[in-house]
Amino acid sequence: MNAFLKGLPGAAKVQAHQWFFLAASVYALGMVPLAMLARHGYGPVALATPAGHAYEMLFGFALALIAGYLLGPMPARRLAGFLFVWLLARITGLIAPLEWPTVLVNALFVGLLAWHMLPRLWVAKKWRNRLLAPLLGLICAMTVLIALIGHLDYHLLARAFLDESVLLFALLMLFMGGRMLAPAVAGEFYRQGKELEARVQPHIEAALIVTVVAAFALAPLTASVSGLLLCTSGVLAGVRLLRWQLWRCLARPDLICLGVGYGWLALGLLLLGWVKLNGGAYFSTAVHALTVGALGTLAANVIVRVTLLQVKQYPSRIQPIVMLTACMSAAAILRIGADLSPHREWLLMLAALAWSGTFLQVLIIQLDCRAYVSSHRKLLRGGVG
Template sequence: MSQLFSKSPALLGLAFRPFFLCGGVFSAIAIGLWISNLNGWLTFSPYGGSYFWHAHEMVFGFVCAIIAGFLLTAVQNWTGIPGIKGRALLVLFALWLTARLALALNAPTLISATLDLLFLPAVIFFLAKPVITIKQYRNLLFVPILLLMFVGNLVSHIALWRGDLAMALQGIYSAAWLVVMIMTILGGRIVPMFTANGSQTARVNNIPALEIATLGTTLFVVLCQASGVAKLMPTGVNFFICLLAAGLQLWRVVRWRFWVTAKVPLLWSLHISFLFIPMMLLLLSIHYLAQAWPSLSVLPFVSYSTALHVLFVGAMANMILAMMARVSLGHSGRPLIPAPLMSAAFLAIALAALSRTLFIWLAPNASYWLLNATACLWLIAYGLFAIIYWPVLTRPRLDGKPG
């Protein structure tokens, strides 16, 4: 027990440590509970019911934890002001963890909703404070995105309280769509640099017009989908804008030269995650094509859920695993060379995305087995991360520096 407490100060050195480690572990537990309940192996009655809880916690429990860990660590690099750590970080982490327990144990609505809703505003405060202090306002662009995610969470709780499950899920989906915007913004900032440094090749400079067009069309899709306006728009318009956004995203990703990353797991895993964004948009465009012009669609029907799971399991889960693996090494003073087994983890989560989406789309009769395969692959991927990175995230930096 004393040995455990001796590691606590290192675990609270910077936000990435507790949120990456426990966020990854939580995702594995959440998927395990979900698939066990789905198979009838256990009776699980969380806040809002198992379906709402699964969708809500994968976004506001898992994804938001990783976003908090990443942004509250990165803000130190942006501003030069020490990031949240120690007791303040412990309180923030405890708030996140308490909310997860409250929802899983189906605590009273007021308690569960209040604890859950407090987390993102707290993250926004600790993110914005150092940025405003040095007037580095360009890095405040993540604040409105997090605020809108908070609004989506608020909508989900209010709608659930009113018994409107469809609106509650819309609130959750709106936050997930906003993560697409975070990924798109971060991609332009970090992927060309990471690719050049990791592959020892020349850096590909962004094309301003392509960046503007990609960000603009993606933002339009995100806002329409997140707000629910897409449901009121002509399906033909949804088809064209999703197809255009998919093409621009794919052009952008191809320019980053994923083929030069084959020997660098920390790079090819990151590139895979961004390839899933145009794939998601393409499948969504096929979904709308079948609705607008059924006679023109020669492919099997793509459900909205399938397209969204390309986002959840494909883009988000792959990027999260790749970024956690990289950031954890870099910020703990270690070389950017992951353990060999992390390549298996990266492959497992990529296969999980294909199993949950493309394979189910093409072989719907095998959905039961593919859902179970997806869960197993997720558990392998994030289980390996937790085992491999436990000592990295719970021990001090190798170079003796704080953080």
């Protein structure tokens, strides 16, 4: 590790997404097929159980996305350190799940993440913006808490915490997705000579925050009230999405695709609320509307969008964005349908292929952009010479 860090230019700054998005894409590409193999005795034992697979989806893959999106530019050596600890946490989690090394390395990663991100986020003036700091802090805390409880053999409690942690990521997607879509749609309206009146929609955003936080807090006490609150938040998210009038942005497939991800978020909250109101059956099925449909779709679109903008390319001109979104929606539909079908194993396999195929396309786009930047730099150097 020290030899690797010495080989990096210490003073040069690198955008965190350039490394973490690439790592997240590679991890996503292999994680679901490995879980499928593990279920049949051919993959890492940690991914053979639903809890192990869910933990890596949320606190491995999703945390890498958060790091890439929010860490910003930092010295290459420091960023390499962050990435090394994240990678070490993933490796120890697959080799020795629920053991002390895994707990400690995960704690180190989220501790570094919180130390670097939270002070910058806490300076926001509006309470809705300041919510991001405690929300991310709670996600970091849950990363360690669930791993620690699992290590102490309280598996049912760890699974309960893991199930409810999905709501924290749903709230983060509601917040970040809205903050990305609203100005982008408003900009497209402006280019058309129109004005979008419903932008961030602060009252709906505030109601979403209150309902999801209350649903998370009340889940251990009353599942029915938690379910009702989640249904309410799903309706609110749907209303917010409709008020953005994305049907007027047909020339911008990138915005439509982000809207599809936000739509999965609204649907997932409704399904999860409905499941809680009806005794909790098919909880795992409903969760996949959020983890595959919403998280997968938004992650793929955000990675491609940020990567293209970094090299001064416009996402609206890249047709694969539509294919990515269609593939991920297919993965979500197949995964949800698998639990309702007698052909479960076949549908699970097709869902895994659709998920991995999506992130293979995402990875190829990132590598193409890197190759473009590299060749452009060589041309500039040749011209200067």
